[in-house]
């Protein structure tokens with residue numbers, strides 16, 4: 001699955017997105033700079049005006065962390081300014097704060113902040129505008145408040161819309177992946193069903209001869225087919241498999257018990273270390289247990305018996321000969 005799609009963003013916006021505090025610090029600095037010319041003019045005898053300036057600009061640094069609190073602090077600073085009868089151009093900070101509330105907070109908070117600011121507009125118009133310009137001042141400042149409010153809410157709406165688009169695209173991609181997985185699963189199930197029909201409805205028996213040149217192979221095959229057909233398990237296929245070669249290790253414990261019961265000592269485990277084909281010194285032969293009297297007093301008479309796979313032995317205790325099926 002690929003990464004979820006994101007809306008394309010130009011690099012200045014990307015940079016600004018990565019450094020929000022720096023951007024907001026710059027905005028606060030600009031607001032402060034706007035106030036400087038007026039302050040140089042007036043603050044000669046009232047140096048505390050600079051503190052009021054800072055109170056109206058600095059909170060903007062945290063405007064996105066807590067828009068409502070920043071707006072409240074700025075509104076309080078503006079009220080102090082109004083009470084003191086000082087006109088400060090950096091009241092523009094209130095517009096930035098209102099925009100931020102409208103862009104990041106609920107619509108209710110945005111309307112509340114706009115209402116608070118509108119009250120401030122009325123107060124300011126009556127206090128600072130010349131008598132004939134009160135209405136014009138009110139309309140102008142209200143226009144600024146409305147603009148900040150609408151720009152903020154528009155930005156928020158657009159951001160929500162973009163987020164919804166991105167979310168929908170990611171969901172569509174997830175659904176596509178899921179569809180693909182379901183299709184693959186269905187295909188595997190179909191193949192398995194077909195394999196079952198082909199394989200399971202005809203019985204195949206794999207036979208490995210104990211001796212690859214055995215002339216009885218065809219008789220054995222025919223016997224297997226006859227037995228399975230007789231049991232109603234046909235149709236039957238015989239597959240003769242010569243590799244890996246048969247070994248006496250494949251004889252089951254039950255098979256070995258039957259050999260012993262028949263009088264033939266069954267083979268022990270195949271010792272691969274003893275598989276060297278040429279030897280010049282005869283191997284020591286460990287005594288076998290007599291299949292008739294269980295005596296260990298036995299001796300080997302010949303390395304080969306009635307067939308090449310057997311050796312001929314004799315029990316000294318009971319005097320009977322017996323055969324040993326060699327491990328091969």
Ligand SMILES: [Zn+2]
Pocket residue numbers: 290291292293294295315316317318319320
């Ligand atoms: Zn014996």
